[in-house]
Amino acid sequence: MNNKIMKIILQRKVAFLYCLIILSGISNRLYSQIIYTDVTPDATPNVTYPLDLNNDAIVDFMIQFGSSGGVATGVMCYPQNNNAYAGDFAGGLHLPWALSTSSAICASLTTWYDSNNPGTMGLGASTGYWPGATNKYLALKLVVGSNTYYGWARLDFLAMSGSFTIKDYAYQSTPNTCIQPGQTVSGIDENTNKTISSIFPNPFISSTTIQTIANLKNASLTICNSYGQTVKQIKNISGQTVSLCRDNLSSGVYFIRLTEENKIIAVEKLIIAD
Numbered sequence: 331m332n333n334k335i336m337k338i339i340l341q342r343k344v345a346f347l348y349c350l351i352i353l354s355g356i357s358n359r360l361y362s363q364i365i366y367t368d369v370t371p372d373a374t375p376n377v378t379y380p381l382d383l384n385n386d387a388i389v390d391f392m393i394q395f396g397s398s399g400g401v402a403t404g405v406m407c408y409p410q411n412n413n414a415y416a417g418d419f420a421g422g423l424h425l426p427w428a429l430s431t432s433s434a435i436c437a438s439l440t441t442w443y444d445s446n447n448p449g450t451m452g453l454g455a456s457t458g459y460w461p462g463a464t465n466k467y468l469a470l471k472l473v474v475g476s477n478t479y480y481g482w483a484r485l486d487f488l489a490m491s492g493s494f495t496i497k498d499y500a501y502q503s504t505p506n507t508c509i510q511p512g513q514t515v516s517g518i519d520e521n522t523n524k525t526i527s528s529i530f531p532n533p534f535i536s537s538t539t540i541q542t543i544a545n546l547k548n549a550s551l552t553i554c555n556s557y558g559q560t561v562k563q564i565k566n567i568s569g570q571t572v573s574l575c576r577d578n579l580s581s582g583v584y585f586i587r588l589t590e591e592n593k594i595i596a597v598e599k600l601i602i603a604d
Contacts, residue, residue, distance in 0.1 A: 366500040366514040374495045383413075383472050383481050383501050390472055391415070391483075393451070393496065404453035405460065405487070405494050407468065414442040415449050416469035421457070423450045428459040428466035429511045435469045435480045436508035442471050452491030462489040467511035470501070477505040484512065525596045526588065533601035540572040540586070542596075549590040553600065555582065576602055 365384065373379055378394035392408040407415050407426050416439040417426040426449035429435070443449060451468075452460040460466065464486050472479040481501025487494050502509040528541045540551070546567050551574070553562040561579060564572065581604045588596040 363503045364500050364509065364514055365503050366498065368498045369496055372495050372497045374493060379494075379496055381483060381496070381499065383470060383483075383499060384474070384479070391470065393483075393485075393494070404457070404491050405451045407449040407451055409443070409445045409448075412444060412473040414444040414471040414473075416442055416471070417449055417459075423453075423457070425449060425458050426451050426460070426468055428463045429469055429482070430466065431510060431512045433467075433469075434508045434510060435467075435482055437478075437480075437506065438508075439469055451494070452487050455490050458491070460485070460487045460494075461491045463487045465497075469511070470499075472501055479503065479505060480507065480509050482509065482511045482513075526598055529586075529598060529600065533603040535576070535603055537573065537575045538600070540574060540588075542570045542572075542588075545570055546588075546590060549588060549595075552587045552589070553579075554585045554587065 367385060375394075378392055380389040381391040381393060382388060383390045389410050390413050391410060393405065394408065395405055409415060415426045416429075416435070417424055418441055419425070424443050424447045426443075428451075433439075450458050452458040455461050465484060466486075467482040467484055470481045470483060472481060479501050481499060483499035484497045485494055486497070500509065500514055525543060526540055527543045529538055530541075531538055546569060549567040551564040551567060551572055552560055553574075555561050561584070562577070564574070579602055581602045584600040584602065586596075586598050586600050587594055
């Protein structure tokens with residue numbers, strides 16, 4: 331066997347291993363999940379709301395009224411343990427941001443404040459970002475052991491900061507992964523009831539049938555070779571059955587990616603034989 335052939339074989343082996351690494355990463359992402367909690371009914375506490383972001387019976391943040399002489403003067407955010415909120419420092423106060431849905435919550439928000447720096451969410455009508463806010467999001471960082479998670483809590487404030495309502499909250503269960511304010515579903519869908527239930531036959535020679543557990547709606551199937559190049563695509567798929575013909579594809583290992591509503595819902599290995 332000459333050197334040229336050996337080089338080609340080595341390149342293909344490296345490419346195949348590289349593709350397996352990519353597939354492994356995608357598969358891990360398939361199981362990432364946003365843990366969402368709807369506060370039902372919406373809570374408007376008189377004094378304090380103990381926010382347990384990951385529902386493990388440990389309070390992660392205390393959102394409560396500050397008071398003087400029995401009169402509420404503002405609303406504060408007190409991170410517990412090593413947790414933190416995102417905000418800035420102005421006028422001698424740490425001010426948690428009231429975010430819209432366009433901001434990403436992750437490490438790129440460079441100013442995080444922990445329990446050493448309680449945040450003034452609202453003080454009267456003009457101090458802080460929260461007075462009069464409706465459907466705004468508090469950016470939260472949750473530290474559990476050596477892992478860091480990002481999440482949000484959605485709140486309304488009265489104009490004078492005399493009352494607040496917490497509506498819901500969520501966090502991304504994959505460490506160090508961004509979450510959008512208000513996001514309740516991962517970019518890669520963790521909804522397992524639409525994943526592939528079978529591919530038969532696999533390996534196949536001329537055609538195979540892909541079966542999903544639940545109905546698809548306007549989905550797409552993309553086939554990539556071991557170099558990561560798209561070699562075939564089927565669009566506008568509905569129902570539970572996808573028939574795939576080999577056409578002019580060479581024998582070898584391929585990877586199929588099933589997407590619906592711009593979310594990857596399944597990734598599987600496919601083998602074509604001669």
